[in-house]
Amino acid sequence: xxxxxxxxxxxxxxxxxxxxxxxxxxxxxxxxxxxxxxxxxxxxxxxxxxxxxxxxxxxxxxxxxxxxxxxxxxxxxxxxxxxxxxxxxxxxxxxxxxxxxxxxxxxxxxxxxxxxxxxxx
Amino acid sequence: xxxxxxxxxxxxxxxxxxxxxxxxxxxxxxxxxxxxxxxxxxxxxxxxxxxxxxxxxxxxxxxxxxxxxxxxxxxxxxxxxxxxxxxxxxxxxxxxxxxxxxxxxxxxxxxxxxxxxxxxxxxxxxxxxxxxxxxxxxxxxxxxxxxxxxxxxxxxxxxxxxxxxxxxxxxxxxxxxxxxxxxxxxxxxxxxxxxxxxxxxxxxxxxxxx
Numbered sequence: 513x514x515x516x517x518x519x520x521x522x523x524x525x526x527x528x529x530x531x532x533x534x535x536x537x538x539x540x541x542x543x544x545x546x547x548x549x550x551x552x553x554x555x556x557x558x559x560x561x562x563x564x565x566x567x568x569x570x571x572x573x574x575x576x577x578x579x580x581x582x583x584x585x586x587x588x589x590x591x592x593x594x595x596x597x598x599x600x601x602x603x604x605x606x607x608x609x610x611x612x613x614x615x616x617x618x619x620x621x622x623x624x625x626x627x628x629x630x631x632x633x
Numbered sequence: 634x635x636x637x638x639x640x641x642x643x644x645x646x647x648x649x650x651x652x653x654x655x656x657x658x659x660x661x662x663x664x665x666x667x668x669x670x671x672x673x674x675x676x677x678x679x680x681x682x683x684x685x686x687x688x689x690x691x692x693x694x695x696x697x698x699x700x701x702x703x704x705x706x707x708x709x710x711x712x713x714x715x716x717x718x719x720x721x722x723x724x725x726x727x728x729x730x731x732x733x734x735x736x737x738x739x740x741x742x743x744x745x746x747x748x749x750x751x752x753x754x755x756x757x758x759x760x761x762x763x764x765x766x767x768x769x770x771x772x773x774x775x776x777x778x779x780x781x782x783x784x785x786x787x788x789x790x791x792x793x794x795x796x797x798x799x800x801x802x803x804x805x806x807x808x809x810x811x812x813x814x815x816x817x818x819x820x821x822x823x824x825x826x827x828x829x830x831x832x833x834x835x836x837x838x839x840x841x842x843x
Binding site for chain 2: 529569
């Protein structure tokens with residue numbers, strides 16, 4: 513059975529950037545969200561295995577999503593993909609439960625390396 | 634049709650390129666100030682030359698502006714203006730951690746602006762497979778500024794004396810909120826129409842990959 517994936521980013525191009533480099537095992541069952549509120553709605557109503565999450569977004573930002581996931585006790589592997597590359601932000605999202613921080617624009621080899629590290633490849 | 638009207642896809646692509654550039658500029662700013670910078674989604678809009686003149690002229694007090702020219706390949710070039718409000722430019726010394734009299738306010742503003750402009754544009758350029766070179770930054774004041782000295786050009790004079798004609802500029806509104814302070818600055822990129830057409834062509838090439 514394929515893993516369910518949610519890509520959350522307010523940019524259509526950024527969502528496509530992730531989508532086009534997803535390995536086959538993750539590319540069959542993909543949903544998209546354009547802000548953090550949409551992502552939380554999906555996460556609260558469905559079982560999602562992997563979330564690729566942007567940080568700087570309108571409505572609810574990526575940090576808000578991570579806090580929402582923590583408060584609701586949702587089990588999902590979160591990979592943050594963001595342009596906000598400050599070390600303090602990277603530490604913050606990892607403390608909130610993200611598996612990894614990937615800087616934008618995300619590269620295929622970097623994504624694969626993190627997925628492999630977390631048993632998803 | 635106005636050639637500077639980007640399609641929804643072009644606008645989205647440009648926004649994402651600017652987000653990435655802003656993220657790296659903010660990281661540089663955070664390292665420079667040894668603090669954390671809260672990022673907001675930047676707003677991008679096209680503004681007319683009339684809008685820019687009106688905005689500058691409507692300011693009752695002085696507005697500090699740092700102007701820096703940039704030049705890349707494929708005819709991509711322009712002038713970056715970083716515009717600070719008086720309440721923010723007065724606090725830069727605290728923000729930058731300088732001792733009193735260590736550097737003049739003018740030097741501090743130029744320091745900060747140079748970091749933000751060159752980091753932003755270098756990252757912007759690298760994403761569109763380009764490379765920028767820069768002219769020296771210049772501090773300008775609005776024509777009604779009481780702080781203006783004889784050696785400083787007014788913003789309106791400076792804009793009028795650009796080596797290229799432009800009717801529309803790209804305004805990227807950036808809000809940097811630092812842990813203990815907050816200040817806003819608008820980055821306005823004055824780009825000649827020919828360069829914007831070239832940027833649109835590069836964006837189209839990027840979009841074709843998706």
